[in-house]
Amino acid sequence: MTLPGEIQRGFQSLAQQDEETFNLCEAGLLVGKVLKPSLELNRYRDEIDRLSQDLNTRFQGLCLHNDPLQAKVETLQTLFCKEKGFQGDEDAYDDLDHMNMACLLDEKYGTALCLSMLFIHCTRQCGWAVFGLNFPGYNLICIEHGAKRAILDPFQGCIELDAYTLRQMIKVLGGAEAELQPLFYDMLPSKTLFIRHLGAIKAHFLRCDQVSQALEILEICHILEPSSPAFWRDSGLLHARIGQLSEAIQALKTALKYTTDIDAIRHTERILSDLQNKTQS
16 A cells, blocks of 8 residues: 555545445545645635535525525525535646645635535535436436435536436437436435546546556555455556556456456456566566
């Protein structure tokens, strides 16, 4: 492990949390400190607590004379997006700072994933039923109240999306014949949402040919999902790319231990054999 002990312990604690308690903002801040080791996280933790308190206070006042679901939507839109200025930036989707929770709190710009994590955490602190949606190609959040729900786009000021708009979004991705499917409305587990966030950071490092940094992100994935063969295979291939053959071999052996797919086993065994031959030549 190359991660600092404090970071390792933080993610080990998060790995024990379930869907109801997984702290998206704490996870985001910890990986933010991996990206910028000089960050002092307690300041940001306090700011997140204040945002949650402000959100709850504003909602309590607004819901007295409004439908509770619409009061929640309006509170989030007004306080976080209009007044605080949290938003996405189409021109900087691959900016590493926009993937950093601490930088989001400082600059108010972030990726849809980072914004979703902040909004879901703060609203859940207020006792709201809010979660990410398993919607393909877009990071959307859903607020539920009783039998009603509102689907919001965190990247676009938390605008509310109706069925027609969602259908058009699917057609952009899948073609004119594509239609909404019930599974697109399923809840995305918080840990899965965060791992997608890690995947975006890893992809950024790989586009920049920063393999060592990508391996650090995979270390976090191993802590959160220690039996994921895909993460161990990724680590093995990246170690091999930078000539760390013994580390690559160990990672691929671990991947095999957790792999059940026959084709994946055969493919991994071939790579492993090639690497072992190189170490013996």
